[in-house]
Amino acid sequence: METGNKWNSIKLILREWGLIFGIIIVIIVAAFVNSQFLSGENFANILRAISTVGIASIGMAMVVIGGTMDLSIGSTISLVGVVAMMVMNSPIGMNPASSDLAALLTVILGVAIGATVGLINGGILAAVNGRMGESFIFTYAMQIIVGAVAFAIVGGKFQAAKYPDGMFKSLGIGVTPIIILLVIAVTMQILLQKTSFGRSLYFLGANMDAAKMAGIKIKAVRLVSHILCGACAGLTGVLIVSRVNSASTLQGVGYEFDAMTCVAVGGVSLAGGTGSIAKTALGVLVIGVLSTALNVMGVGSNEQLILRGAVIITAVILDGFNKRAKLREVGH
């Protein structure tokens, strides 16, 4: 009896967090191919590399839990990046005396722009009571619009950094992005678990009609979830510019799909209503470790695309099997 319980609990842990073992296997294989992979510096690099897509994925997880998605974050990241670079390359940012102020301004501006795009997305979706399908097509249209706005601002030109070293450059390097990622992850997790907004969001994602019947302000919850997602994308845009010291209208292209990938691999169901920030973080970690490991093993970027696709589909299929197995056990 005792052992049976123990075995069952191990099985449960495996089901819930099986991806961790996936990461460990990838790390072991990569370490055999190249022992440098195990160095602390490499892990710090991996964490820094995934911090930006991580923040974007956390924002995406918020809307996916609520049963919608946001395809416009890639364009938002480009737009914010372009604007941040304009601020930093303006006289305020160039002057060493006021460049810290400008750095702060870019962060505020970035989050504000992102939140505004989210507000528009969420506002439209709330107005028509949209779900996954509507959000797909609305945010795709927003992706085109926001991308065109970014293009209009700089005319498609690539911008290089002219500003001096300072607070802005330190945002995206060292441990700062990792700390920002952790702070956002913890805040969002608390928001999801400990507040009525979070519980309403899960309810909304699981069953919109029932949530409405239960008296939840579904329009407000939908709106807030999209604003949070947009704000996360805005912050991501600022951090990317700070790290690469350049901005272009193509910087954010594909980020929406990267974020969706991380969210789905982490096991947040695209049907809405389930998942957590911890799971999303795990998905981000899996993708980050995997792509670094493939780089270390010398796999070309084209072949990596194929492998990543296979990994995503396998992860989601296994996740589905687990969920159904769990349901069967509950049924007994």
Added chain:
Amino acid sequence: MGKKLNNGIGAAILQQPILALIVLFIIVVGIVNPTFVTIANFKNVLVDASIYGVSALAMTIAIICGEFDLSLSSNFMWSQIFFCYLLNKWGSNALGILAAWLCMMLTCMAFGAINGLIVVKGKVTSFITTLGMMMMMIKGLCLVFTDGQMVSTNNEFVKMMGKGTLLGFSYLTYIFLFMILLAFYVMKYTQFGRNLYATGGNYNAAQLSGINVEFSKFIIFVILGFAAGISGSMFVCLMRAGSVLYGTDLSLTCVAATVIGGTPLSGGKGSVLRTVVGVLVIYVLYKSLAFLGLQGYINTLIKGLALLLVVVFDAYMSKAGKGGIAVGRR
């Protein structure tokens, strides 16, 4: 009598507001730039619309059945690249061209079948399945196959198909017309088509009434692969080249054409003929923007705004609160 007629026209406009809008748009653009309203220009629009149109028909069938396919663009890329490659290899005689075409179509349908198997047997939502297939696997395959280079062909038969006309219209337009009729007939007058409607409308009810719903969901992905192959070969006829840069917007344009035409994303309703309207609207819009002589990004902005307006309007009209795309809903 006059009132009745007015009501008739009013009702028609309400049913197809997009058509009225597009006629208005054509008139405005025609005033700004009279060369827009020439027959030659409309024939060009038809040829362009034919290529994506074939894929849009299949996308509509998929949406009616409650699924959709993001990997369509990659499948389209693969079909161009592989068709060009095979034509260069075997295209010296008629038999070789036929073999190349069949071989390409088979691979495209096989990709579709893999999507279908993952969705039906793996029980993964079609969004993530086709995302994995699109962003990653098929596109990766195209890149590995071509190393990112363009593949071109100088095959005489393909050149003839792309340039040839019958009664003044391009051959490609006739292929599109044939596909429209085929899709319309299958969806409207066959048991198979009605099963697809039933599966998309209410999965469980369809299953209980004895429809093989798993087969329905599987076969639409094969149809999507087939359409991607046809679209790809039409594109090769026109451009005589294949590359991963052509057709990146295919899947989303097809979804947009379906919605603009008036097929709701909730599944179980709609018609392929409406999508033909949607495709034509999109292409008239794109072409007319080019004729207005605006800056590139303003064109993009207008495209995005138009899409947003149309889908918001559609959502209001169809009371989207009851719908929502049926992706993954079982």
